[in-house]
Amino acid sequence: MQHLLSSLDLSKRDIEKLFTTAKGIQNGDAKTLKAHPVLVLLFDEPSTRTRVSFEVAMAQLGGSSIYVDSHTSQMSRGETLEDTARVISSYADFIAVRTVEQADIIKLASASAVPVINALTHLEHPTQSLADVYTMMWKTGRVKGMRIAFLGDIAQNTANSLMVVATKMGASLSLVGPKGLAPNARYLAEARKFGDVRVTDSLEDGLAGADVVYTDTFVSMGDESSRSKREKLFAKYQLNGKALSYAKKGAQVMHPLPAHRGVEITGDVLDGPRSMVWEQARNKLLLEKAVLLQLSRRGPN
Ligand code: CP
Numbered sequence: 001m002q003h004l005l006s007s008l009d010l011s012k013r014d015i016e017k018l019f020t021t022a023k024g025i026q027n028g029d030a031k032t033l034k035a036h037p038v039l040v041l042l043f044d045e046p047s048t049r050t051r052v053s054f055e056v057a058m059a060q061l062g063g064s065s066i067y068v069d070s071h072t073s074q075m076s077r078g079e080t081l082e083d084t085a086r087v088i089s090s091y092a093d094f095i096a097v098r099t100v101e102q103a104d105i106i107k108l109a110s111a112s113a114v115p116v117i118n119a120l121t122h123l124e125h126p127t128q129s130l131a132d133v134y135t136m137m138w139k140t141g142r143v144k145g146m147r148i149a150f151l152g153d154i155a156q157n158t159a160n161s162l163m164v165v166a167t168k169m170g171a172s173l174s175l176v177g178p179k180g181l182a183p184n185a186r187y188l189a190e191a192r193k194f195g196d197v198r199v200t201d202s203l204e205d206g207l208a209g210a211d212v213v214y215t216d217t218f219v220s221m222g223d224e225s226s227r228s229k230r231e232k233l234f235a236k237y238q239l240n241g242k243a244l245s246y247a248k249k250g251a252q253v254m255h256p257l258p259a260h261r262g263v264e265i266t267g268d269v270l271d272g273p274r275s276m277v278w279e280q281a282r283n284k285l286l287l288e289k290a291v292l293l294q295l296s297r298r299g300p301n
Helices: 012-026 049-060 081-091 102-111 126-140 157-168 185-192 203-207 224-237 241-245 277-295
Strands: 038-043 064-069 094-098 116-118 147-151 172-176 197-200 212-215 252-254
Touching: 012 126, 012 157, 012 277, 038 049, 038 081, 049 064, 049 094, 049 277, 081 094, 081 102, 094 102, 102 116, 116 126, 116 277, 126 157, 126 212, 126 252, 126 277, 147 157, 147 203, 157 172, 157 185, 172 203, 185 197, 197 203, 203 241, 252 277
Parallel strands: 038 064, 038 094, 094 116, 147 172, 147 212, 172 197, 212 252
Antiparallel strands: none
C-alpha cells in the first residue's frame, strides 16, 4: 500500500494484514512509529470521529498531527491541489484528506511525496468500512458467510466502500432502498466479483436472513438542500424495531454516526442491546492506527 485512496485498491490480503495489526493493538501490542512522524489532516468538510481518532492515533503512535481547514488555507484562494500536496508532503509524513471529489484526492496523491489517506469523499469512506468490517468480525467472530443488509441511501460513500470491503472478506449484502435508486454501478460490479449483492426496495425481503443491519444518514454532506425531500423518500427505510424484526433473531445493528434519532434510526434501536455502533466508532482508532503503521515509509519502531 502506497496510499489509501479507495476500497477498490485494497486486496483481501491488504485487509487481512490491517485486521491483524488492529487485533494486535487491541490485544495490547504497543506499536509506535519511528522518528515522531506528523500527519496533516486536510479537511474541507466537518468531522468529529475521523478527525479526533486520527489525531489520537498519531499521538498514541508517538507522532503528532496538524489540522488544516482547507477553507482557511491558501486553497480557498485558488492554490492548486498539486502545489498544496507538494509543499505539505515536504514537511509532513502523512496527509489525510476529507473532500468532496474522489478525483481531487487522486490528484493530491499524485503530487504528494508521502502517503495520502482518504478520510471521506462523496464517493468513498474506506477507513470507515475497514473499522465496520473489523467490528463485525470482532463482535460476531466471522464475516465470511455473513449477510449484511444496508438500509436507506444505498447510493452513497459508506455503502460504496462497505460493499467492496465486506464482500472481499466473504460477506454478502442486501442493499435496501427506494425503487429507482440504483447503487453506484462500478462499486456494485466490483462487489459482485467477490460476493452475492442483492438490490431491493422491499424492506421485508431485504432484511430477511440479515446478520447485521446497517444504516446511515439519509442526508449526506452536500445533500442538505434536499433534506426534506430525501427524508420523505427514505422514511419507509427507517431502522426501527419493526424493521429489525424482519432480520435474523439477534441481528446486530450498525451506523457509522453521526446518527439522527427518529430519522434513519430510532433511539431505542441505536441505544439497544443489538447495537454495536459505539464499538464501531471506537474501532476507527484501531484501524486508523493499522493504516498509519502499514503506510509508514519509515516503518514501525
Ligand atoms: N463516521 C464518520 O466519518 O464520522 P465523522 O464525520 O464525525 O468523522
